[in-house]
Amino acid sequence: MTYRFEDVPSVRDGLKSVNYLADDGISGVVFLADRLQKPILVEGPAGTGKTQLAKSVAEMSGARLIRLQCYEGLDESKALYEWNYKKQLLRIQADRSSDGWSELHDDIFSDEFLLTRPLLEAITAEEPVVLLIDEVDRVEIETEALLLEILSDYQVSIPELGTVTATQIPLVFLTSNNTRELSEALKRRCLYLHVDYPDMEREKEIVLTKVPDISDNLADQIARIVRSIRQLELKKAPSVSETLDWARTLVLLGIEHIEAQQAKETLHILLKYQSDIAKAAKELAVEARQ
Amino acid sequence: MATVDLLSGFIQELRAAGLPVSLTENLDAMEAVKHIPIEDRDAFKYALGATLVKNNAHWRAFETVFEVYFSLRGPQYQLRDDAEADEMWRDMQEALRQGEGKGAAGGSMDNLTPEELMLLLYQALMHGDDALMRALARQAVSRFAGMEPGRPVGGTYYLYRTLRNLDLDAMMEKLMEATRQQVGGELTQLEERLEHDEYESRIEKFKKEIEAEIRRRLVADRGAEAMAKTLRKPLPEDVDFMHASRDEMLQLRKALHPLTRKLAARLARKRRHGRKGPLDFRSTVRHSLSYGGVPAEPKFKYPRPAKPELMVVADISGSVAAFARFTLHLVYAIQNQFSKVRSFVFIDGIDEVTEYFKGIDDISEAVHRVNTEADVVWVDGHSDYGHAFEVFWERWGKDVGPKTTVLLLGDARNNYHASQSWVVKEMRQKARHVYWLNPEPRSYWNTGDSIVGEYGVHTDGVYECRNLRQLEGFVEKLA
Numbered sequence: 001m002t003y004r005f006e007d008v009p010s011v012r013d014g015l016k017s018v019n020y021l022a023d024d025g026i027s028g029v030v031f032l033a034d035r036l037q038k039p040i041l042v043e044g045p046a047g048t049g050k051t052q053l054a055k056s057v058a059e060m061s062g063a064r065l066i067r068l069q070c071y072e073g074l075d076e077s078k079a080l081y082e083w084n085y086k087k088q089l090l091r092i093q094a095d096r097s098s099d100g101w102s103e104l105h106d107d108i109f110s111d112e113f114l115l116t117r118p119l120l121e122a123i124t125a126e127e128p129v130v131l132l133i134d135e136v137d138r139v140e141i142e143t144e145a146l147l148l149e150i151l152s153d154y155q156v157s158i159p160e161l162g163t164v165t166a167t168q169i170p171l172v173f174l175t176s177n178n179t180r181e182l183s184e185a186l187k188r189r190c191l192y193l194h195v196d197y198p199d200m201e202r203e204k205e206i207v208l209t210k211v212p213d214i215s216d217n218l219a220d221q222i223a224r225i226v227r228s229i230r231q232l233e234l235k236k237a238p239s240v241s242e243t244l245d246w247a248r249t250l251v252l253l254g255i256e257h258i259e260a261q262q263a264k265e266t267l268h269i270l271l272k273y274q275s276d277i278a279k280a281a282k283e284l285a286v287e288a289r290q
Numbered sequence: 291m292a293t294v295d296l297l298s299g300f301i302q303e304l305r306a307a308g309l310p311v312s313l314t315e316n317l318d319a320m321e322a323v324k325h326i327p328i329e330d331r332d333a334f335k336y337a338l339g340a341t342l343v344k345n346n347a348h349w350r351a352f353e354t355v356f357e358v359y360f361s362l363r364g365p366q367y368q369l370r371d372d373a374e375a376d377e378m379w380r381d382m383q384e385a386l387r388q389g390e391g392k393g394a395a396g397g398s399m400d401n402l403t404p405e406e407l408m409l410l411l412y413q414a415l416m417h418g419d420d421a422l423m424r425a426l427a428r429q430a431v432s433r434f435a436g437m438e439p440g441r442p443v444g445g446t447y448y449l450y451r452t453l454r455n456l457d458l459d460a461m462m463e464k465l466m467e468a469t470r471q472q473v474g475g476e477l478t479q480l481e482e483r484l485e486h487d488e489y490e491s492r493i494e495k496f497k498k499e500i501e502a503e504i505r506r507r508l509v510a511d512r513g514a515e516a517m518a519k520t521l522r523k524p525l526p527e528d529v530d531f532m533h534a535s536r537d538e539m540l541q542l543r544k545a546l547h548p549l550t551r552k553l554a555a556r557l558a559r560k561r562r563h564g565r566k567g568p569l570d571f572r573s574t575v576r577h578s579l580s581y582g583g584v585p586a587e588p589k590f591k592y593p594r595p596a597k598p599e600l601m602v603v604a605d606i607s608g609s610v611a612a613f614a615r616f617t618l619h620l621v622y623a624i625q626n627q628f629s630k631v632r633s634f635v636f637i638d639g640i641d642e643v644t645e646y647f648k649g650i651d652d653i654s655e656a657v658h659r660v661n662t663e664a665d666v667v668w669v670d671g672h673s674d675y676g677h678a679f680e681v682f683w684e685r686w687g688k689d690v691g692p693k694t695t696v697l698l699l700g701d702a703r704n705n706y707h708a709s710q711s712w713v714v715k716e717m718r719q720k721a722r723h724v725y726w727l728n729p730e731p732r733s734y735w736n737t738g739d740s741i742v743g744e745y746g747v748h749t750d751g752v753y754e755c756r757n758l759r760q761l762e763g764f765v766e767k768l769a
Binding site: 008024025028029031032035036038040041043044178179180181184187188190191192193194200221224225227228231233258259260263283284 | 310312314315318321322325326330332333336337339340341343344345346349478479480483484487488491548551552555556654
């Protein structure tokens with residue numbers, strides 16, 4: 001059995017080389033997922049890089065990324081496989097004259113007429129793949145059951161064909177924004193990783209790597225202000241991606257040192273609710289003139 | 291193998307603390323630790339966390355148990371590296387002496403005067419020196435906590451003693467003052483705030499070090515099993531409203547937000563995916579015309595579950611105030627599931643507070659206003675359910691109609707006033723439903739001055755709502 005990763009530090013360095021700054025928890029769990037051959041369930045607030053993690057892992061290990069975006073009403077034919085009815089019909093019409101029924105029946109339910117969807121594709125792939133099942137909390141609780149077989153045994157049962165077993169074990173990421181409680185059965189099959197907002201040091205690092213031409217001083221200030229804002233009781237705390245947007249804006253505006261006034265004027269990039277903006281502006285800046 | 295024993299004890303303790311750890315998860319954890327050396331404490335912790343804890347709200351409980359079970363393992367966390375700290379202290383001293391031109395007493399850290407210790411702490415906090423902070427935490431605990439082996443006192447007592455001696459609030463002031471001087475007097479408000487937050491996080495870190503140190507010593511003294519038992523705390527969703535400490539309250543409020551979001555999503559989904567309604571006869575006949583009068587395609591009525599109109603009448607006196615606050619918060623967070631929500635609060639007088647929630651984004655602010663501004667005292671500010679209900683019925687009784695669901699919140703401890711339970715009886719006759727939510731454990735009902743039974747017989751049900759879990763269950767049923 002060969003593993004993808006040597007040890008925990010190599011995971012972290014690998015991720016860093018593709019511009020994803022992982023902390024101990026993240027790299028540890030990714031390493032473990034590879035060793036135990038278990039899927040990872042990634043939860044956390046929106047915009048903390050859950051999806052990006054899967055992408056980065058794929059990029060660093062040179063694997064193909066197969067993505068299944070979940071939504072309400074997702075079903076078997078969209079997630080697992082579907083029979084290509086049109087082609088089957090054509091096949092039947094093509095030689096209406098000859099052949100017995102049983103022969104034809106066997107023929108139209110073969111690989112040739114099977115349309116693979118992301119889940120089946122991930123386990124039939126020859127090369128290494130990373131499977132990303134995005135926003136799994138959006139599907140109904142009944143649909144979750146679709147995923148269970150593939151998550152625990154890496155196989156798909158197709159009644160007409162039999163069981164398709166994985167040729168290689170894909171590394172599976174499931175992300176969830178936690179809008180509902182996932183079922184016990186699903187959680188039990190996964191390793192659990194909670195990705196929270198990064199601490200100040202890491203956020204500064206992220207800003208420095210992701211935003212070109214930013215000065216160390218400015219990045220530091222941004223990270224500090226964002227930390228202070230997150231401590232307020234807000235409807236929606238600024239996410240990492242919003243921090244990055246803010247940093248880019250400040251760089252574009254040619255600001256080197258953030259003054260209260262400038263912070264106030266650009267707050268709408270960090271915060272998306274009027275009440276939040278008002279609150280943050282009050283806490284950070286306006287009080288100065290009292 | 292020792293690790294296996296240790297792990298099974300650890301998992302048992304997690305289960306005792308209320309975390310749902312299944313057998314497969316247990317096996318996964320055993321498998322996981324094979325790949326991670328126990329010496330790498332952080333990696334080890336995350337490995338166990340990833341396999342055993344599947345809900346972020348449980349992480350804190352997990353961390354506590356982990357600290358207790360594994361705090362003495364891993365070389366850098368052992369008690370013996372005082373020598374190392376002393377060495378660092380000597381280096382530090384060198385630097386100090388050069389900086390200030392004044393010689394302090396040489397030798398080990400134990401010989402420091404309290405003033406010097408404070409100075410050192412001040413330096414550590416100023417520069418965010420983690421290693422020094424850890425050494426100082428150790429020193430502070432051995433100096434100030436006054437720990438004695440075998441003494442049956444909880445960790446909080448030692449923590450309190452240590453912190454009282456350190457006086458970190460004054461330290462904060464000093465740090466801010468120094469920063470102000472560094473930049474030459476004036477800080478803008480923004481800078482001031484940022485610096486303040488920075489020091490606060492450092493001090494918080496220092497406090498955590500102290501807490502961890504105390505815990506380590508206690509575990510060394512009493513053993514992990516006993517310690518874990520004393521530290522066992524209920525999970526956020528199981529915390530009792532009436533007996534929550536300030537810290538637990540904070541946790542509860544944090545837990546409330548995602549919970550309301552989940553509840554709202556679930557209810558909206560339920561409404562959309564409700565079963566099909568009954569046969570729509572008119573529509574079926576109309577469509578049958580296109581099939582020559584044969585009703586080939588039955589049409590069903592679109593389900594329109596009625597949105598109830600809600601009236602919340604809450605006791606906000608002392609002990610039950612927290613419960614009322616949480617319920618109001620939850621109800622308003624999902625208010626689009628109701629056609630109308632009105633709320634009233636009382637102690638011995640009663641006041642309508644619906645206005646406070648109108649057009650406000652921030653529910654917690656509205657709830658805060660309810661607590662401070664509502665006019666709820668009539669005579670003496672002790673609960674009088676009878677009078678409050680009477681006034682309610684007189685002033686707002688006419689608004690209760692067949693679509694209204696009335697929620698009465700309180701422990702029904704009436705201070706031996708007249709119950710006026712006829713109000714509830716009449717209320718039920720006019721309203722669709724009347725429910726009573728009681729934050730007290732069921733076994734306390736109808737003891738002392740509690741007369742919940744007297745009111746309860748006239749309602750459609752009395753529910754025990756001691757924690758978030760029960761409250762969530764009830765609200766989901768309601769909408």
